[in-house]
Amino acid sequence: MSKPSSHRKRRAATEAGIDGNDEDVVQASNSSSPRKRRARVAAQDRGNHYQEDDEDMDAEEENEKNRGSTTKHRRSDQGVSADNSLILSERATNPVGKPPEAGVIKKIYVENFMCHRKLTVELCQNVNFINGANGSGKSAILAAVQICLGAGAKRTHRARNLKELVRKEAGSNCAGAKVRVTLLNRGDDGFQRDVYGDTITVERSISLRGGYNGYKLLDDQLKEKSRSKRDLDAMLDQLNIQVENPVAVLDQEEAKKFLMGKEEDKYAFFIKATELERLDQTYASAVDNIQDLEETKNRVSSSMVESKANVKKLYKEWQEFQELEKLEDKILDDRVLFAWSAYNVLNGKVHEQEKVWL
Incomplete structure (x- = not known):
């Protein structure tokens, strides 16, 4: 074997508890007697044993710390899980005994609409799934x-105008189509509950022969209460129903645009979904109204110049008439005084004549 290098000697001496920097001590340890070497080896073994015991104690303490940390993390995870369970229990929707929120669709009825001759769909108050084969009319329900809640025909991506949504198989005798959507109207968020009650039914008629083509709002007894589009818009706004929003009503075409459309299509989807488009239209409408009011104000202001001149002229004439009235009152007073003066004069002459006669 080759002779150990000084670096190895120094490392061995350090592990044995000897100063590795003292070269003489290392040489002395190599040249000592076998008995002394055995004693040193035994001491080295004891030192190594003590070192191993210290390492075992350190490892045990580290394990204790890890176990404590694991227990702490487990308790923390249990606390988070309990908090999440509490949050989920507090967020439970439609608990027993509590009425659902207003605006939930309860029933849909269609007649001669697209592929359906007559169809009634009863919906539950939570999540509903409608399945069927291709062409069975699932998209027609959407x-x-x-259509019933105010959207145009083009928004459905099924027709260019409302008349194209009337069932073709109905024949020439078909007068048109009818669609009804019944909404729950309970709770504090209900729309004019004193008028409509617990449900509001919106009816949309599509006439082919000059009949009524518009909206009707029916109460919970299916009695007509309004035909005004303004009332429908007010109801939709109160119940926060947005049929033009692709996130609220996501049909196949809008989903394709979102997944595979161009950047322009996705941006258009974004501004509709976030209602930025509606806000922009509202802002533009407000700006137009302000401009109209400014023009009206300028027009009225220009016409007021002549009106103000007329007012000043009339006011001056009124003041003159007031002065005339004062003069007329003074003339009346003077006439009364003149009459009394004439009476006194005549009365004096009568007394003088009586004295002469006597």
Whole structure:
């Protein structure tokens, strides 16, 4: 074997508890007797044993710390899980005995609409799934909801105008289509509950022969209460129903645009979903109204110049008439005084004549 290098000697001496920097001590340890070497080896073994015991104690303490940390993390995870369970229990929707929120769709009825001759769909108050084969009319139900709640025919991506949504198989005798959507109207958020009650039914008629083509708002007894589009818009605004929002009503075409459309299509989807488009239209409408009011104000202001001159002229004439009235009152007073003066004069002459006669 080759002779150990000084670096190895120094490391061995350090592990044995000897100062590795003292070269003489290392040489002495190599040249000592076998008995002394055995004693040193035994001491080294004891030192190594003590070192191993210290390492075992350190490892045990580290394990204790890890176990404590694991227990702490487990308790923390249990606390987070309990908090999440509490949050989920507090967020439970439609608990027993509590009425659902207003605006939930309860029933959909269509007649001669797209592929359906007559169809009634009863919905629950939470999540509903409608499945069926291609061409069975699933999208027609969604289109009926859109049309009935104020959307145009183009928004459904199924027709260019309302008349194209009337069932073709109905024949020439068909007068048109009818769509009804019944909404819950309970709770504090209900729309004019004193008028409509617990439900509001919106009816949309599509006439082919000059009949009524518009909206009707029916109460919970299906009695007509309004035909005004303004009332429908007010109801939709109160119940926060947005049929033009692609996030609220996501049909196949809008989903394709979102997944595979161009950047322009996704941006258009974004501004509709975030209502930025509606806000921009509202802002533009407000700006137009302000401009109209400014023009009206300028027009009225220009016409007021002549009106103010007329007012000043009339006011001056009124003041002159007031002076005339004062003069007329003074003339009346003077006439009364003149009459009394004439009476006194005549009365004096009568007394003088009586004295002469006597």
